[in-house]
Amino acid sequence: MKKRYISIIKTSIIISLFIIPLLVIYINSGYNLAYAAYVEGNCVAYYKDKEKVTDIYNKILDKNKDIKINEGIKFERIITKTSSLNNYDSIVSNIKASLDKEVDCLVLKIDEINLGILRDKDRCEDLFNLVKEHYIRVNDLNKEDIINTSINNNIYYIPYRAYESQIKTPEEIYKVIKELDSSKENPIMSVNIIGIKNDIEDIKEDTTIKSTDEYYMGEFKVQELGKEGKRRIEKQVNITNAKVISETMIKEEIIEAPKNKVILKGTKNPIGTTISFLERPSRGAITSNFGARWNNESHHGVDIAGNTGDPIGAALDGVVNKVGYDSIYGKYIKIDHGNGIETLYGHCSSIIKGKGDTIKKGDVIGRVGSTGRSTGPHIHFELRLNGKAENPMTYMK
Known part of the structure; x- marks a missing residue:
């Protein structure tokens, strides 16, 4: 037992006298205790901090989870020159290079x-x-x-x-x-998607028109304001990328019903009043007025200048009751507005509407021309009450 203690004391003396001084000499001479790190059998770093290298290695593996590892990372204690120690970037590069194997x-x-x-x-x-x-x-x-x-x-x-x-x-x-x-x-x-889509949609309000003799023809009054409704819909959609190919309604739920707009439409005959109930068929200038002409003829309407092909708008709501051609009017169209009131549009180059068509004020019914007895493109516009010609200028806006 005494001999063993003597041996330990001798070893300690040797370490103190020889090994520790040698280490001090190494360190002071530009040498360091470090670790040599090996990945897949390849030396990837000389570094003092084993945990730091391990952390770099694990982070690289986390970002490349598909890499197959055979040996992993191993360390060996060494003494190396300070100048041989690797920096962070070189360690990363070396580890990646060592893991870079050819694979299927x-x-x-x-x-x-x-x-x-x-x-x-x-x-x-x-x-x-x-x-x-x-x-x-x-x-x-x-x-x-x-x-x-x-x-x-x-x-x-x-x-x-x-x-x-x-x-x-x-x-x-x-x-x-x-x-x-x-x-x-x-x-x-090209991605095809089939799925269920839920939407909230507006329901447009309808318009109800009620006829009344409280107002003149051409006059409209809003009796009740309408209001849009809302509905919840569920539909199956078939989409390719961002384009909807088809939609199939599955379910509908009315959240709020729409309220119809109610408009009162005047039916009272305005002939003989100062009410301007006719829309001008064209914006052109008046080239010939209603009434007597220089050759003792009577002009039953007014002529409105225009260019061939310009649109002709209906002066009032009504129904087309005649489309025809004669030597005087050329191509013409006549509209029945009710209460015995009719309008006629002559010298057209073409007629767009047909007999029986329902017309709204301002609808395009034909094109300006110079057919029939005409010296140039214009509209011959007439207003008749029970077949008798009236001056349309009295009632045009």
Whole structure:
């Protein structure tokens, strides 16, 4: 026992007298105690802090989860020159290089376009899901409402051998697709989505027109204001990328019923009053007035100048009761407005409406021309009450 203590004391004396001074000499001479780090059998770093190198290694693996590891990271205690110690960037680069092995993988081809190298079909499916999710968001759909999604393109998986550094992640390929799509008229990938969409829609109010002799023809009064309603609809949508191909209504719920607008339409005969109830058929100048002419003839209407092809608007609501041609009026159209009131539009180059058509004030019924007895393009416009010509200028706005 006494001998053992003597031996320990001798060893301590040797360490104190020889080894510790040598270490001090090394350190002071530009040498350091450090660790040599090995990844997959390759030395990747000389560094003092083993935990720091391990942390760098683990972070690289976290970002490259598909890398297959055989040996992992190992350390060996060494003494090395201070100048030989690695910095952070060189450690990262060396670890990545050591992990960069040639492996089996796939080239993904969509139709005629090579999108890049991916690890396997599972990673390709991850890419497809990223693209599908993009179009689900674009179309404002909820994931839980999706019935089916599919890729319409031709998909090719081409076996390949590549280094780990050449293999792209689904996110990297997705970014490339988005950049390419931004410069193309048609997206690279055609995604079909079938899902359920819920919307709130406005219901347009109807207009109810009631006839009344309280007002003159051409006069309208709003009796009741209308109001739009609202409905909740559920429909199945069939979408390709951002284009709706078809919609099928599944369910409808009225949230608020619309209220009809009620308009009173005057029917009282305005002839003989000062009411301006006629819309001017054209904005042209009056070139010939109503009444007697220089050759003792009577002009039964007014002539309004215009260019061939200019639109002719109806002066009042009514129904077309005659479309024809004669040597005086040329091509003409006549409208019955009720209460024995009619208007006629002559010398037309063409007639747009037909007999029996319902006309609203301002509707285009024909085009200005110079047919019949005419010296140039214009409209001959007449107003008649029970067949008797009246001066339309008295009632035109």
